[in-house]
Amino acid sequence: MSQAPDDGGRRKPGRPRSEEAREKILAAAHAILIGEGLGRLTVEAVAARAHVGKPTIYRYWANAQELALAAFLSRPPQVREIAPSRSAKDDLADHLAGVIAAFASARGRQIALTMASVDGVSELSKAFRNQVILKSREAGRAILARARESGEIGAATAVETALDMIYGPIFYRLLAGHQPLSAAFAAELVETVFAGIGRKEG
Amino acid sequence: MSQAPDDGGRRKPGRPRSEEAREKILAAAHAILIGEGLGRLTVEAVAARAHVGKPTIYRYWANAQELALAAFLSRPPQVREIAPSRSAKDDLADHLAGVIAAFASARGRQIALTMASVDGVSELSKAFRNQVILKSREAGRAILARARESGEIGAATAVETALDMIYGPIFYRLLAGHQPLSAAFAAELVETVFAGIGRKEG
Amino acid sequence: MSQAPDDGGRRKPGRPRSEEAREKILAAAHAILIGEGLGRLTVEAVAARAHVGKPTIYRYWANAQELALAAFLSRPPQVREIAPSRSAKDDLADHLAGVIAAFASARGRQIALTMASVDGVSELSKAFRNQVILKSREAGRAILARARESGEIGAATAVETALDMIYGPIFYRLLAGHQPLSAAFAAELVETVFAGIGRKEG
Amino acid sequence: MSQAPDDGGRRKPGRPRSEEAREKILAAAHAILIGEGLGRLTVEAVAARAHVGKPTIYRYWANAQELALAAFLSRPPQVREIAPSRSAKDDLADHLAGVIAAFASARGRQIALTMASVDGVSELSKAFRNQVILKSREAGRAILARARESGEIGAATAVETALDMIYGPIFYRLLAGHQPLSAAFAAELVETVFAGIGRKEG
DNA sequence: TGATAAACGAGACGGTACGTCCAGTCTTTCC
DNA sequence: GGAAAGACTGGACGTACCGTCTCGTTTATCA
Numbered sequence: 103m104s105q106a107p108d109d110g111g112r113r114k115p116g117r118p119r120s121e122e123a124r125e126k127i128l129a130a131a132h133a134i135l136i137g138e139g140l141g142r143l144t145v146e147a148v149a150a151r152a153h154v155g156k157p158t159i160y161r162y163w164a165n166a167q168e169l170a171l172a173a174f175l176s177r178p179p180q181v182r183e184i185a186p187s188r189s190a191k192d193d194l195a196d197h198l199a200g201v202i203a204a205f206a207s208a209r210g211r212q213i214a215l216t217m218a219s220v221d222g223v224s225e226l227s228k229a230f231r232n233q234v235i236l237k238s239r240e241a242g243r244a245i246l247a248r249a250r251e252s253g254e255i256g257a258a259t260a261v262e263t264a265l266d267m268i269y270g271p272i273f274y275r276l277l278a279g280h281q282p283l284s285a286a287f288a289a290e291l292v293e294t295v296f297a298g299i300g301r302k303e304g
Numbered sequence: 305m306s307q308a309p310d311d312g313g314r315r316k317p318g319r320p321r322s323e324e325a326r327e328k329i330l331a332a333a334h335a336i337l338i339g340e341g342l343g344r345l346t347v348e349a350v351a352a353r354a355h356v357g358k359p360t361i362y363r364y365w366a367n368a369q370e371l372a373l374a375a376f377l378s379r380p381p382q383v384r385e386i387a388p389s390r391s392a393k394d395d396l397a398d399h400l401a402g403v404i405a406a407f408a409s410a411r412g413r414q415i416a417l418t419m420a421s422v423d424g425v426s427e428l429s430k431a432f433r434n435q436v437i438l439k440s441r442e443a444g445r446a447i448l449a450r451a452r453e454s455g456e457i458g459a460a461t462a463v464e465t466a467l468d469m470i471y472g473p474i475f476y477r478l479l480a481g482h483q484p485l486s487a488a489f490a491a492e493l494v495e496t497v498f499a500g501i502g503r504k505e506g
Numbered sequence: 507m508s509q510a511p512d513d514g515g516r517r518k519p520g521r522p523r524s525e526e527a528r529e530k531i532l533a534a535a536h537a538i539l540i541g542e543g544l545g546r547l548t549v550e551a552v553a554a555r556a557h558v559g560k561p562t563i564y565r566y567w568a569n570a571q572e573l574a575l576a577a578f579l580s581r582p583p584q585v586r587e588i589a590p591s592r593s594a595k596d597d598l599a600d601h602l603a604g605v606i607a608a609f610a611s612a613r614g615r616q617i618a619l620t621m622a623s624v625d626g627v628s629e630l631s632k633a634f635r636n637q638v639i640l641k642s643r644e645a646g647r648a649i650l651a652r653a654r655e656s657g658e659i660g661a662a663t664a665v666e667t668a669l670d671m672i673y674g675p676i677f678y679r680l681l682a683g684h685q686p687l688s689a690a691f692a693a694e695l696v697e698t699v700f701a702g703i704g705r706k707e708g
Numbered sequence: 709m710s711q712a713p714d715d716g717g718r719r720k721p722g723r724p725r726s727e728e729a730r731e732k733i734l735a736a737a738h739a740i741l742i743g744e745g746l747g748r749l750t751v752e753a754v755a756a757r758a759h760v761g762k763p764t765i766y767r768y769w770a771n772a773q774e775l776a777l778a779a780f781l782s783r784p785p786q787v788r789e790i791a792p793s794r795s796a797k798d799d800l801a802d803h804l805a806g807v808i809a810a811f812a813s814a815r816g817r818q819i820a821l822t823m824a825s826v827d828g829v830s831e832l833s834k835a836f837r838n839q840v841i842l843k844s845r846e847a848g849r850a851i852l853a854r855a856r857e858s859g860e861i862g863a864a865t866a867v868e869t870a871l872d873m874i875y876g877p878i879f880y881r882l883l884a885g886h887q888p889l890s891a892a893f894a895a896e897l898v899e900t901v902f903a904g905i906g907r908k909e910g
Numbered sequence: 911t912g913a914t915a916a917a918c919g920a921g922a923c924g925g926t927a928c929g930t931c932c933a934g935t936c937t938t939t940c941c
Numbered sequence: 942g943g944a945a946a947g948a949c950t951g952g953a954c955g956t957a958c959c960g961t962c963t964c965g966t967t968t969a970t971c972a
Contacts, residue, residue: 116921117963123923141421146953155924160955191502214479218420219343222481235480246501259501262483263492266473271465273479274472277416278437279424281464290465298500299448299461300393325945348932357946362934520947521937527949545825550927559950564929595906618883622824623747626885639884650905663905666887667877667896674880675872681820681879682841683828685868694869702904703852703865704797722916723968729918752958761919766960 119161126152127159131173135212140219143170163226170216171230179204179213181238190249191292197245198268198288201238205276206283214276239269255296267295328354329361333375337414342421345372365428372418373432381406381415383440392451393494399447400470400490403440407478408485416478441471457498469497523565530556531563535577539616544623547574567630574620575634583608583617585642594653595696601649602672602692605642609680610687618680643673659700671699725767732758733765737779741818746825749776769832776822777836785810785819787844796855797898803851804874804894807844811882812889820882845875861902873901 130152134143143166149156163169182200186193204210217235220227242265249255271291275283332354336345347368351358365371384402388395406412419437422429444467451457457466473493477485534556538547549570553560567573586604588597608614621639624631646669653659659668675695679687736758740749751772755762769775788806790799810816823841826833848871855861861870877897881889 114921115919115965117923119922120963144953145955149924153924155922155926156955157925157957158923161922165955166953215420218417218479231480231482236482239482253503255501256503260492260496263473263489263496264501266476266483267469267493267496270472270474270476271468272472273476274468277420277475277479278433280433280438280441281468287465290462291469294462294465294469294500296500296502298496298498298502299457299466300498300500301455301458302504346932347934351946357944358934359936359947360945363944367933520939520945521949522939523948524937548927549929553951557950559952560929561931561951562949565948569929570927619824622821622883635884635886640886643886657907659905660903660907664896664900667893667900668905670877670880670887671873671897671900674876674878675869676876677880677883678872678876681824681883682837684837684842684845685872691869694866695873698866698869698873698904700904700906701862702900702902702906703861703870704902704904705859705862706908721914721970723918723970725917726968750958751960755920759919761917761921762960763920763962764918767917771960772958 123152123154123158124162127154127162127169128173128176130154131169132177135170135173136209139208140170140212140215143173145169167219168224168226171220171226174213174216174234175226175230178234178237179209181241186245186248190245190252190254191296193248194242194245194268195289195292197238197241198272198292199285201269202272202283202285202288204238205272210276214273218277239265242268264295268292325354325356325360326364329356329364329371330375330378332356333371334379337372337375337418338411341410342372342414342417345375347371369421370426370428373422373428376415376418376436377428377432380436380439381412383443388447388450392447392454392456393498395450396444396447396470397491397494399440399443400474400494401487403471404474404485404487404490406440407474412478416475420479441467444470466497470494527556527558527562528566531558531566531573532577532580534558535573536581539574539577540613543612544574544616544619547577549573571623572628572630575624575630578617578620578638579630579634582638582641583613585645590649590652594649594656594658595700597652598646598649598672599693599696601642601645602676602696603689605673606676606687606689606692608642609676614680618677622681643669646672668699672696729758729760729764730768733760733768733775734779734782736760737775738783741776741779741822742815746776746818746821749779751775773825774830774832777826777832780819780822780840781832781836784840784843785816787847792851792854796851796858796860797902799854800848800851800874801895801898803844803847804878804898805891807875808878808889808891808894810844811878816882820879824883845871848874870901874898 127148130148131143134147134151145156145159145166148154148166148169149159159169163172181197181204184193184196184200205213213234217231220230222228222231243261246255246259246261246264250257250259268291272283272287275281275287281287329350332350333345336349336353345368347358347361350356350368350371351361361371365374383399383406386395386398386402407415415436419433422432424430424433445463448457448461448463448466452459452461470493473489474485477483477489483489531552534552535547538551538555547570549560549563552558552570552573553563563573567576585601585608588600588604590597609617617638621635624634626632626635647665650659650663650665650668654661654663672695676687676691679685679691685691733754736754737749740753740757749772751762751765754760754772754775755765765775769778787803787810790802790806792799811819819840823837826836828834828837849867852861852865852867852870856863856865874897877893878889881887881893887893
């Protein structure tokens with residue numbers, strides 16, 4: 103963190119923490135999360151896999167839960183960028199297809215499970231939420247903002263609610279599993295969100 | 305279960321299972337789930353709290369996970385009934401306010417967490433999903449069906465997607481916690497779902 | 507202990523403790539004590555060697571120290587019996603040669619070390635002292651008693667002090683190591699104890 | 709050690725070792741030994757208490773065991789000097805009372821325990837034995853030598869065995885704890901050692 | 911008077927063992 | 942003869958120290 107002694111900054115005494123060890127730990131934790139799931143992410147297993155002592159792990163994180171957050175945080179899901187083009191509706195559909203591709207996987211389920219089991223008060227859990235869960239939501243917000251400027255969506259639209267209507271269903275399907283989470287769902291969702299379900303008066 | 309051997313059926317030999325023990329176990333499990341969370345629901349703790357041996361628990365459920373499902377299943381969240389009246393939009397808003405009231409609590413978070421951590425293949429997990437998670441979704445489906453009949457919503461509406469747009473945001477907010485899950489959200493959500501966010505052409 | 511339900515005694519419910527496990531643990535502990543020493547007697551190592559869970563060990567003994575006591579207690583050093591004959595002096599010399607043979611070994615040193623590190627207040631440590639360390643002292647006391655009856659030693663002799671003068675030097679040499687602890691020492695010691703070092707008048 | 713480079717000897721370059729640090733370490737180690745016992749003498753604890761880095765300790769001693777030896781060696785038990793007078797028997801009794809006073813304490817027990825746990829091959833452990841354990845033995849040897857000259861003890865007396873008979877019982881009682889280690893024991897012991905226990909022929 | 915070299919404090923490192931909690935299984939007695 | 946109770950093996954927990962290492966700092970000498 104404060105590794106750079108920028109000028110007047112006083113370095114702490116003692117041997118500095120090994121960035122290499124930290125990275126090995128996160129890599130091992132991530133590999134276990136993907137390969138075996140959150141339930142198998144034990145500090146012991148990570149220590150063995152990373153060739154690191156257990157106290158080194160506890161020096162950074164208080165328990166396996168925090169380590170999971172940090173592991174996902176260090177390797178956030180990569181939602182592919184979209185080229186802003188044509189209409190906001192198309193852009194949003196493209197974007198959501200990317201989100202679904204990123205989350206509809208073993209890793210996605212583990213992330214969702216981790217999200218659910220987090221209490222949400224610590225700094226780390228807030229960072230996890232903002233960087234891992236809600237990152238794409240901000241991308242969606244940008245698209246909506248552009249759409250409002252171009253007049254594609256109504257000026258009075260409740261943006262927060264709209265965003266929940268867009269991203270909520272994806273996690274809902276991911277977790278409840280009552281319906282498949284396919285790429286086609288992205289287009290269908292965007293369509294319905296834009297059109298609404300109420301009868302239009304002519 | 306097969307406790308009543310009325311119809312000429314031969315009673316099984318040996319000591320019959322104690323229904324009282326089963327109920328004590330579920331009560332203890334539920335109390336722990338509400339009071340301490342899914343993470344603290346250990347078979348050991350339940351056995352101690354219910355004054356029951358561990359094997360008695362394992363006789364009914366294979367692990368703590370299943371026990372959690374059963375505990376919630378035995379005490380499903382009570383979403384208050386609504387009196388069908390006025391418009392489908394109002395009915396839906398009323399209903400969603402009830403759903404939010406039922407889930408926006410420690411118990412609701414535990415249920416959501418349980419949902420996330422369930423794999424979804426066993427009978428019990430399916431029952432949990434259908435009875436605990438998706439029960440209210442069916443109520444919503446009924447309201448939408450009535451609305452379609454009355455012409456309140458378009459005939460071409462994709463109902464499944466619409467339902468996801470209605471219930472998804474609730475769980476999304478519950479788990480991600482980026483926005484409060486208040487009663488007001490119910491009305492706002494219904495409004496936006498019905499209206500859509502796209503600009504209406506005059 | 508109260509394993510035998512002698513008639514009206516009510517046995518405790520549940521699975522009784524396994525005497526086999528207890529014996530395996532003691533055997534493993536003893537083997538480690540002899541082979542590697544008190545310092546290597548870790549609960550972990552014993553559990554692994556005995557194919558027993560750590561909690562099973564802790565159910566019987568509070569720590570490795572107690573386990574060491576119990577291990578030695580279960581296999582007390584075998585001082586060879588002597589055939590009471592000829593004179594008390596010869597009997598005592600024979601007996602001491604046996605004591606030296608039993609203690610002048612890796613095992614003897616471990617016992618002495620264990621004796622030193624014991625605090626001496628617990629029941630177990632008292633039993634260890636009485637059964638392992640002071641057992642042979644009682645044999646010596648019997649020999650002296652016979653000698654007094656036969657008139658071989660003075661009636662006014664302070665027996666406790668005499669016993670300390672007989673056994674003390676053995677442990678002294680064993681621990682301090684300033685002089686070898688050979689069989690010859692037994693005879694020499696007895697001789698000097700009987701004769702005393704003061705100039706005889708008359 | 710080789711701090712004084714008088715005779716043309718070339719001083720080593722670099723910062724010389726701090727005698728103050730060495731002393732702080734020994735003081736801290738000794739305090740822990742007396743206050744908490746050998747088992748709590750960890751390098752970590754000593755470093756913390758002495759406000760010294762762990763490597764500074766390891767620069768002088770290889771492990772906590774050696775440090776314990778050095779700590780006792782630097783503060784050897786003070787057996788009070790006796791004024792040679794009257795008879796050797798009285799002198800010896802006086803001397804032994806001093807030995808008992810010095811060893812019958814928490815510190816004495818820790819020294820005895822340390823003696824027992826030492827293997828006895830290293831230079832340091834030999835020094836410990838000679839300076840801490842056997843120092844008083846030499847005082848006893850001097851008294852016996854004087855007694856032999858004055859004719860107070862027999863010329864044929866086996867001095868080594870006699871010394872073991874004198875000091876052995878003290879450590880024996882200290883470690884085994886079967887009898888109190890009081891000042892009175894000194895006189896009784898000397899009396900019996902001189903007189904012997906065998907019946908004197910008239 | 912600097913440069914150089916070793917010892918200093920601090921503390922992180924890879925490890926081992928601790929003593930505890932809990933998972934599931936097994937073995938006994940009770941109903 | 943199955944239910945109930947509790948001991949069983951085993952694995953992970955989070956902590957205390959081990960003995961080693963790498964820092965930045967201090968203190969001496971040698972050039």
